[in-house]
Amino acid sequence: MINKKKRNNALLGSALFICRTGFLFLLIMVFTTQLSSVSLKAQEIDFGDFSSKYAVTLSELNPAEDLEFGTVIQNEGVKSIDLVDAKILMIEGVKYLDVIVDITADNYLFLDSDVACNGTNTNCIPFTLQAAYANRGSNNTNQAVLMQIASNVASAQFPILARGNQPPGPPPTPVYEGYNPALFNETAYIYIYGSLNVGNVDAGSYSGEITITVSYD
Amino acid sequence: MLANYYELYTANIKIIALGIMHRVLSALFLLLIFCFQNLHAQNGEDQSISARVNVSAEVIQSIELITINTMQFGNAQPGQQEIYVNPVTSLNAGYMIAVGTPNAEFRLNYVPERELTQIDGDGTLTFTYEISGNSIEDQSTSELLELDNRNIRFNEEGQFFIWVGGRVNLQNAAPGNYEGDFTIEIDYI
Numbered sequence: 001m002i003n004k005k006k007r008n009n010a011l012l013g014s015a016l017f018i019c020r021t022g023f024l025f026l027l028i029m030v031f032t033t034q035l036s037s038v039s040l041k042a043q044e045i046d047f048g049d050f051s052s053k054y055a056v057t058l059s060e061l062n063p064a065e066d067l068e069f070g071t072v073i074q075n076e077g078v079k080s081i082d083l084v085d086a087k088i089l090m091i092e093g094v095k096y097l098d099v100i101v102d103i104t105a106d107n108y109l110f111l112d113s114d115v116a117c118n119g120t121n122t123n124c125i126p127f128t129l130q131a132a133y134a135n136r137g138s139n140n141t142n143q144a145v146l147m148q149i150a151s152n153v154a155s156a157q158f159p160i161l162a163r164g165n166q167p168p169g170p171p172p173t174p175v176y177e178g179y180n181p182a183l184f185n186e187t188a189y190i191y192i193y194g195s196l197n198v199g200n201v202d203a204g205s206y207s208g209e210i211t212i213t214v215s216y217d
Numbered sequence: 218m219l220a221n222y223y224e225l226y227t228a229n230i231k232i233i234a235l236g237i238m239h240r241v242l243s244a245l246f247l248l249l250i251f252c253f254q255n256l257h258a259q260n261g262e263d264q265s266i267s268a269r270v271n272v273s274a275e276v277i278q279s280i281e282l283i284t285i286n287t288m289q290f291g292n293a294q295p296g297q298q299e300i301y302v303n304p305v306t307s308l309n310a311g312y313m314i315a316v317g318t319p320n321a322e323f324r325l326n327y328v329p330e331r332e333l334t335q336i337d338g339d340g341t342l343t344f345t346y347e348i349s350g351n352s353i354e355d356q357s358t359s360e361l362l363e364l365d366n367r368n369i370r371f372n373e374e375g376q377f378f379i380w381v382g383g384r385v386n387l388q389n390a391a392p393g394n395y396e397g398d399f400t401i402e403i404d405y406i
Contacts, residue, residue: 070275
């Protein structure tokens with residue numbers, strides 16, 4: 001009977017040991033998980049992480065207008081829309097926060113939306129995207145900053161309101177009861193333009209699409 | 218009896234211990250899942266908005282001007298004061314076809330007076346052109362294209378028919394052969 005008691009005590013001890021070990025193991029896992037998530041962002045205070053509290057809107061200055069090249073003639077060559085005639089979009093958001101802007105354009109304009117184009121067909125026109133932004137609080141192409149573009153994809157990260165030579169501003173004001181976003185919002189402007197290279201293509205209506213995505217950093 | 222009671226007692230302790238362990242492990246497991254979910258939720262907070270902009274262009278056919286017949290003056294007779302080729306009625310009128318985008322409107326311009334130069338001499342002649350046009354291939358119903366009706370339209374096949382004539386004064390002309398250029402300019406409106 002004493003042996004049985006010892007054996008049962010040993011079993012109980014083993015169970016408690018497993019329990020403790022498991023607890024410690026899981027504790028370490030939880031700790032390392034949290035630690036890893038923290039260490040990933042340890043170099044940066046990223047107020048955009050809390051951006052779900054803040055709204056950002058993207059709208060067109062003239063919604064009814066396409067990026068319209070108008071009438072072009074077969075074999076006309078390069079036809080450009082310059083920065084001053086660009087399609088303008090407005091980003092309204094918290095002026096302290098950075099936004100990431102990605103602009104992706106079709107490589108070709110297609111005849112009557114027929115996207116079967118391999119670059120040598122006579123039913124598509126090569127399109128070259130250009131883009132810029134102005135974040136000094138006014139719609140002014142003289143203040144525009146050209147965006148880096150690769151393969152008709154333009155990307156940029158910038159604050160809604162340029163800081164200039166000033167140090168970074170304070171953290172955005174938390175949303176509180178009676179919070180008035182207009183006090184903290186500003187508008188940045190996106191300019192989209194580019195050029196076509198019109199070769200020996202079929203006559204008709206050509207169109208393509210540009211997608212603009214904006215998010216807080 | 219005591220032995221059975223002891224065995225029952227230790228068995229209960231084991232069950233209780235295993236139950237506690239199970240609960241602790243379950244709680245920690247749930248905690249772990251919660252942490253992961255929280256981590257993912259935080260990443261998922263990134264809001265992004267997007268918009269689409271259309272790019273468009275209307276390509277029209279380039280304009281071609283095809284000369285079918287050149288204008289013929291024939292030989293002027295001695296004492297003849299003037300040569301006149303009527304673009305509407307004369308078989309000597311030049312004949313051209315403009316080809317472009319069907320139904321597209323265009324403007325036709327030309328310089329009505331051109332100087333012809335003598336090939337073997339220094340003489341010159343001033344030639345005053347007249348042009349008529351039609352959307353069908355029929356010279357006799359063509360209309361003279363004056364300054365006020367030069368905004369015209371290609372037909373459904375993208376063609377417009379042009380006849381060229383004119384007049385030249387021979388009063389002071391030296392005998393010989395003369396030549397000169399004639400330019401018609403056509404632009405889409």
